[in-house]
Amino acid sequence: MLVTKNVAELCVLLIRELYGQLPSRIFADLLGRGRSTVVQIAQHTSLNFRQVRHGIAVLIQLNLIYHNTDPESGIVNYEANSYAAYNLTRTGKILDMVRNKYGNHGYTLVHEVLVQGHAKISDLVKAFQVRRNEQHEGANGANGASQNGTSHNGHNHVNGNGVTNGTDDLDMVYKDEDFDIEAQAFDNLAQLIAAGILEPVTPMAYQSPQDIRSTVEQEFMADYPTGLRGSKQTSEFERNVRDKLREIQGESTRLKRKLELEFTYELGAKRRKLTNGAAANEFSGAKARSVLLEEFDTVLRVNYDKCMVELRNLRLKRYAEDLIGNITAQVYETLLAVLSKKIPRCQVDRSIEVEEDNDDAHTGPRVTTQEVFEQLSSAIDVSAGIGFPSEDTIDIRRAEKIRRYPPQLKGSTLHQELEEGEEIVGSDDEDYDHSGEAAANYGYHGQNGSDDVKMQTDDGLPVGAARLHQMRQHLLILAESKEGFVRHCGGRDFGEWTVDFEPLMQHLKFVELDTIIENRFGRHGLRLTRILREKGKIDDKTLPSLALMKKPDVHVKMAEMEMGGFLDVQEVPRDNNRTAARTIFFWFFDLDRTLQRTVDNTCKSMVRCLQRLDVERLKRKDVLATAERKDVRGNEETMLRGYAYTEYVQFIDVEKKLLGQVMRLDDIVAVFRDY
Amino acid sequence: MDDQTSILKSQLYDACQDACSNNPDKLFSQEDLMGLGVLPPKDVKKLLQIIQLLTKERLLAPVHFHNSLAWRLRSEADAAKYKQLTTEDQMLVYEIIDLAGAEGAWQQDIKKRLNLQDIALRKALKELESKRFIHQFTTVENATKKMWIKTGLQPSARATGGPWFTDQYLDEAFIDVLQSVVMRLIKEKGSYRSTGERSAARSVSPVLPKKGVIRGGMSEAAIKSKKRSVDAMSRDDAAAAAGPVSKFRGAVRIPLPAGYTDYPTTEDITASLVESQVAKGQPLKTEHVQELIDILVWENRIEEVRMGDQVGYRAVRISKQNPEYVKVDSEDFWEPRTNGLTTVPCGKCPVFELCEEGGPVWAGGCEYFDKWLA
């Protein structure tokens, strides 16, 4: 995998920050030189074999490197997995997400897996028991979980450890209701596996995707001793390879599917009882537990792909909040949570899904209003957050318009504005969701309150109906947004919804880019780059009149932005003399390059933050050494005296600030590259 | 010249005058002139003869138009001016300036087209100027160009820069003011102002459960049994913590429902601007207002909304905007967006490219970080 210098530096720093010097040195070497054997590593790093082997073992355990054994010579090659290393930045975020979504127990388990790299189910259950006991004794929930001898606790500081203690009361409730700790562990594990946050480790996980692919390819090549002839054989071969790869990937989801089945079954049963399935995550663990008991020796690791999907959901929610409003964002969050049950990873794996599955893009995961509504938290006041204009200003048909096809990304680099979804079929006006008309009768703005009552008795709909239609209004706003947060793709069950992540993320990249540009070059700078993005290449005579700016001002700004790497200029001489006066300067905006550059700069900034953190640590190393002592830990305030304590607190502040900054920077990288 | 020809001549001129009464700049092609019905059809020879006469008398001015020749009518008063010109040079120069109309003619251009000596040209221009036939003016496109225009004509909008220019200078203050007004109009008409006390709005729909609305589609029986799932409770807390935090106390602006059809269009905005007379007596046309709107779009302040075949505009990030009227470049226009690169010192660092461990600047000893961490 090719990485830039800054990314490489970042990976190495992260490993050092979390797992120490030795693995990071080996990792740095692997990144720099590509695949190597133990002997080669030892030579390059001037470490002895024992050290190298030890370091490699750590890295393998943490899943940070791939290894591949040559079947003939038996020589083992190691290769750095920079993607996995980069993901270490997200540790804190993932833990936060898990805590919010799966509670403290989930947090404890995932934390354990993260620290260990991977862990057996049996060990996890044991570790969980230990932790819970510690917590109930020590009463200090989150701090208890952070003791691991690694410098991991840095992340816990960032995450603000006091927050979750409130849920401990709930644990007690669980207890009263006769759950023993082991059962809790199983329940939570089952839930995490079913959700895809944890996944079983397969041997394939230690091989790089290219290696797996070439092995599979070789296997199938054996069927064609004379090589591939003609397009028929080629496509057959490719299909075989693809199927096999998919099968390999499917292996790690086998357990997930099994558990999911149990969950659905349980849920179904519950739903029948409650008629409307209110409780989603609660289930009697017996079934799942028996499934897991059979898998006692299965080794689990964190499934970053899935975690990224969850993190993306959080991020999207924040965008919606920023661009539209708080309540709408909460509705969006609910929709995403339901939708992402069907999404295993953020970006489509091109090696497996290919064009021929293209139809999937249209029939991809979708959710119905009903499904979203069932998960809608009661705390969300969906009646708020949208204005109440007079009714005749609303065009229901337009609002309820169904778009069956995703918007097309316009190809060229310079013009990436999104067009309205091209409707190939069913573009006639009649293609809209009629459930909206019923909504009008309910009056989301409540102007015809009397009708409400009547309608309800007429249809015999439950009390929630008005609420459902109010929620739909938020979804419709999301669908109407320029960014395309959701697409209203069908009319079944009060409307079906989907999210076209690719174009949406494209929009959000622009949002971030614009934020950076506006912050650095002011609104005039933003204005100029936006003009270039929309119109393509423009000479420096036309620009001022379009931007309504003074010519010298434009030139100064443009030069500034060119220096910053946000713009490019092309010189076209009008004659052979190439004098400046006889040259036309065309400005343009190279999106791909700018994006890449921004990602790289972001990584560089992250590196700088971590470097600074090192320096700060060094500056206060005496105090920190004391604070690390077993007897001082947890009682810093009483044990460290006067000046030392202030300094310690100051350092914690600095650390918090720097690591928090790294996370924010990672947000940019994620949007630009990973989501 | 025989009588018949002179009659035809004045008849043709009159007919042309009628034909272009509502568009003095109308160009006549040969077919147009034939089509006026003054001359016997198909008699091209006669037509050309008469055109020649009129051109000579400067009542018709030949112009190149789409690779062919066409003629423009000149008023008798204007034509009379040519009679006062004494030299050939004066005549040629004046003709060019005359034809250039409101756009004016560039001295350099005149020189090139007539292939005149500099001295001769300047002499001719001077004589024309002293006769008060022409005068010099400057265009905003290039202040150093020597431009000439016929006396009595106002330089075109292109030359003056339209309403955005005051004495050839881009009036940025004026633009900013107008921009702010446009912004206000769009904000006002394209969003809903919520005063924070939504109780009024709420009470009109009495069937709505108010506080502590129960999750999803639970039946009433389920509500009564009030066994709420554990996670619903923890979610409540989260939601409460993440409640609306507006920098601007009191009122907030919230979006309008999907399908809203009353977002202001360019025409609406123009009408409001004209009505409110903010434009210091400058005539504002739709295209000028469109320019202002475009800029606001490019600055990510507003966005287009398609409403059927019309395009309206609404403010972006409406809930983060200051609900009141503020100037576009004011500090509390809205809560500015931030991200990692805007908050880290490296994001704006002037020596970013140089910064490296062991280099002239590095993170450990960098003053930007010192300041930031302080």
Ligand code: SF4
């Ligand atoms: S560490 Fe300091 S010198 Fe280096 S890029 Fe960041 S702000 Fe600039």
